[in-house]
Amino acid sequence: MILTMKTRDKHLKVLLKLSVIFCLAALALTACGDSAADGTALSSVIEKIPEEELDAWDSAGGTSADPVSGDTGSSLPADSAGPEDHTGEAESAGLSGTDKDQSPEPDEKADDPESTTAESAEETVSPSPFIETVPRHDYSAGHGYYYRFLGSAAAAAYDDIYYSCENSTGEVNFTVLIPESDFYNAWDAFRYDHPEYFWIRNSRQGYSDSLGNVVKAEFNIPEDAAGLSAGLIRTADGIVSGILSLSERDRVRYIYEWIINSTSYSATGNDYGQCAAGVLFDHRAVCAGYADAFKLLCDRAGIKCITVVGDALNDDGSFRGRHAWNQVQIGGAYYWVDTTWGDPQFGGNTHWDPSFIDYSFLCISDDPFLASHRIDSMLGRSSVPGHFAASYAGCSDPSLDEYTLRGCLFNSAEEVMSYIMAGIAGGQNNISVKLAGDAGYRQTVAALFDGGGIQQILDSLGPVFTECQYFTSPVSRTLTVEFR
Numbered sequence: 001m002i003l004t005m006k007t008r009d010k011h012l013k014v015l016l017k018l019s020v021i022f023c024l025a026a027l028a029l030t031a032c033g034d035s036a037a038d039g040t041a042l043s044s045v046i047e048k049i050p051e052e053e054l055d056a057w058d059s060a061g062g063t064s065a066d067p068v069s070g071d072t073g074s075s076l077p078a079d080s081a082g083p084e085d086h087t088g089e090a091e092s093a094g095l096s097g098t099d100k101d102q103s104p105e106p107d108e109k110a111d112d113p114e115s116t117t118a119e120s121a122e123e124t125v126s127p128s129p130f131i132e133t134v135p136r137h138d139y140s141a142g143h144g145y146y147y148r149f150l151g152s153a154a155a156a157a158y159d160d161i162y163y164s165c166e167n168s169t170g171e172v173n174f175t176v177l178i179p180e181s182d183f184y185n186a187w188d189a190f191r192y193d194h195p196e197y198f199w200i201r202n203s204r205q206g207y208s209d210s211l212g213n214v215v216k217a218e219f220n221i222p223e224d225a226a227g228l229s230a231g232l233i234r235t236a237d238g239i240v241s242g243i244l245s246l247s248e249r250d251r252v253r254y255i256y257e258w259i260i261n262s263t264s265y266s267a268t269g270n271d272y273g274q275c276a277a278g279v280l281f282d283h284r285a286v287c288a289g290y291a292d293a294f295k296l297l298c299d300r301a302g303i304k305c306i307t308v309v310g311d312a313l314n315d316d317g318s319f320r321g322r323h324a325w326n327q328v329q330i331g332g333a334y335y336w337v338d339t340t341w342g343d344p345q346f347g348g349n350t351h352w353d354p355s356f357i358d359y360s361f362l363c364i365s366d367d368p369f370l371a372s373h374r375i376d377s378m379l380g381r382s383s384v385p386g387h388f389a390a391s392y393a394g395c396s397d398p399s400l401d402e403y404t405l406r407g408c409l410f411n412s413a414e415e416v417m418s419y420i421m422a423g424i425a426g427g428q429n430n431i432s433v434k435l436a437g438d439a440g441y442r443q444t445v446a447a448l449f450d451g452g453g454i455q456q457i458l459d460s461l462g463p464v465f466t467e468c469q470y471f472t473s474p475v476s477r478t479l480t481v482e483f484r
Contacts, residue, residue, distance in 0.1 A: 143158075143193075144189070144190075144192070144193020144194060144306075145192075145193060145306040146188075146189035146190075146192055146193050146306075146390055147189055147193060149189065149388050149389065149390045149391075150182075150185055150186065150189055150388060151182060151185075151388075153176060153177075153178055153179060153182040154178070154181075154182035154183075154185040154186045154189070154388070155186070156174070156175060156176045156178070157172075157174055157176075157178045157182055157183055157185075157186035157187075157214075158186040158189060158190050159175075160172050160173070160174050160175055161186060161187065161190050161200075161217075162190065162194070164219070165190075165194070165197040165200065165225075165229075168221065168225040168226040168229075170218060170219050170220070170221040170225070171216070171217070171218050171219075172216065172217040172218070172219070173215070173216050174214065174215055174216065174217070177209070177211075177213035177214075177215060178213060178214045178215070179212065179213055179214070180206070180208060180212055180213075180214055182214075183206055183214040183217065185388050187200075187204060187217075189388075192306070192307045192309075195275065195276040195292035195293070195295050195296040195299075195307070196229050196232055196233055196236075196276070196296060197229055198228075198229075198232065198272060198275035198276050198277045198292070199219075199220075199221050199222055199225055199228065199229075199275075200219055200221075201274055201275055204217055204218065204219050204220070205217065205218045206218075228277070231281075232276060232277055232280055232281070232296070233296075233300070235280045235281070236276075236280060236296050236297050236299075236300045237300050239255075239258060239280075239297060239300075240254075240255070240297055240300050240301040243255075243301060244301060244302065248302075248303055248330040248331060249330055249331075249363065249400055251298075251301045251302075251303055252298065252303055252328055252330065252335075252337065252362070252363065253362065253363075253402075255294060255297045255298060255301065255303075256294070256337060256339055256342060256357075256359075256362050257357060258297070259279055259290060259293055259294060259297070259339045259343075260339060260342050260343045260357050261355075261357070262279070262283055263278075263279050263283050263284065263285055263289075263290065263293075263343065264283060264284045264345060265284075265285070265286065265290075265340065265343055265345045265346045266284040266285070266286070267286045270282055270284045270285065272285070272289065273285045273286050273288075273289050274286065274288040274289055274292075275288065275289055275292050276289065276292040276293040276295075276296045277289075278293070279292075279293035280293055280296075286340075287323055287324045287325070287340040288324045290324075290339045290340045290343070291307045291308075291324040291325055291326050291339070291340070292307060292324075293339075294307075294326050294337065294339050295307050295326060298326075298328060303328055303329070303330070304328065304329040305326055305327070305328045305329070306326065306327050306392075307324060307325075307326055308324065308325055308326060308327055308375055308376075308392065309322070309323070309324045309375075309376050310322075310323060310324075310373060310374045310375040310376045311323060311373075311374040311376075312372065312373065313371070313372050313373065313374055313475075315372075315474050315475065317371070323340075323373065324340075325337065325338040325339075325340070325341075325361075325373060326338070326339070327392060327393065327395070328363070329393075330363070330400060333395075333396075333397045333400075334392075334393035334394065334395045334397075335363040335364060335365070335395050335397070335400055336361070336363075336364045336365070336366075336369040336370075336373070336395050337361065337362055337363060337364070338361035338364075338369075338373070339361070341358070341360070341361045342357060342358045342359065342360070342361045342362060343357075343358070344356055344357070344358055349471060351430075351471075351480075351482060352430070352469070352482050352484055353429075353430045353482065356430065356480075358432075358473075358478075358480075359402035359403070359432070360402075360403075360434070360473055360476035360478045361476065362401075362402050363400040363401060363402070364395070364398075364401060364476075365395045365396055365397060365398045365401070366394060366395045366396060367398075368438075368475065368476060368477055369395065371475060372475035372476075375392060376390075377389065378390075401434070403432075403433065403434035403478070408432065408433045408434065409433075409434050409435075409436055410433055410434070410435060410436065410440070410444075411435070411436050411437070411440050412440055412443065412444065413440075413443050413444040413446075413447035413448065413453065416433050416435075416444050416448070416479075417447075417448070417453055417457070419431070419433060420433075420457060420481060421457060421460075424457070424461065424464075424465075424483065429465070429482060429483045429484060430480070430481075430482050430483075431480065431481050431482075432478060432479070432480040432481075433478065433479060434476070434477055434478045435477045435478075435479075436477075437477070438477065440477075441474065441477040441479075444479070445472055445479065448470075448479075448481075449470065449472075454468060454470070454481065458483075464483075465483040465484060466484075467483070467484050468481065468482065468483050468484075469481075469482050470482070
């Protein structure tokens, strides 16, 4: 049998470029301007986030930044830890051809709001990730997950910001004196806890007294902030209204699929790409938007969920770029979810089946998830003394992994070969599997694609299929084979 097999070796790359722009200015106000309660003049600490900074968490790069200190160098493209796809010309004797390493040109500007320059000399930084032995995802209305990590002053500021957003005032008059570090901490914790107030990411201006206490803050909110937030929640409620009777796992799966099927990964021409509105309103977003939308939909569907930020890693554990994802609680256990990496558009994978979804990053345990995702050890801005540490639940249960549930988690190449043959006999032309360990994954990839295993399968099929392409993902130990 003479076979034309399309194989192109492409290492998926995400173009992540880091650019941090902070404008800090101290302005003396006139006597008729804002003043503290005791009549002393206030200074204005301004930090306005420009449009070009409102790109992806996963649009970052630079030197291999210390994830704890956040120190960065010049901006460089960074790789994404997405799956690999393979296409090209092949001969009937096996899989041969020219390998290509394709890296698209950067088309987005970078943003790492947490990364700055100096650490407090008094801080003690523990290794990342922060995994706590007894996790607590319980929180009351208005107080999200990150609220519980705040000190008393920052918690008071968080409450004041919440009140302001609830009333769409755009101005916060703090009920207590807030040190500058607590102001930043409250703002960072609030924006991750409350994706429904998506416009709070855009800009803010804090007014401090002569002692450096922030007594007032202003946020650049849209004219119809209340209507936009209400509309976002109505849209979210409409999406999940039909799934509330499903199991928690099925609700999470539905939300994962809805976001991937409804969203184009795009960092350009999108005002809301960094937030949930990018997914629910514009259907275009980057990883921060995917993660915020996933959290909002889970919140509305009764699933406890948090947004987690950190670094995407190369196969060797080196830094690739900034990223955002989620952790969910199902039945008292905890699982990682990354909707961005589940979207085949991310990185440019072209599947013959347009409905293909990558389930490699749905309800995953620490192994292998944390081999490609490094959690930030400190949440907040490292330039501000006192930015806070957050801890996360360990995810040790692999039982809700999609591949486990579907019975396609294997240990060896022989098991994978048998499964593929059975799938083809059953009429499947798109088959995905996962290997339980790194050694089994490497052995299977070598046997199928270097040792001629796939060619043997095709030869045994006769004229049923004449083309094949495959996708491999070392970070998730999965592979997908498509025939036609």
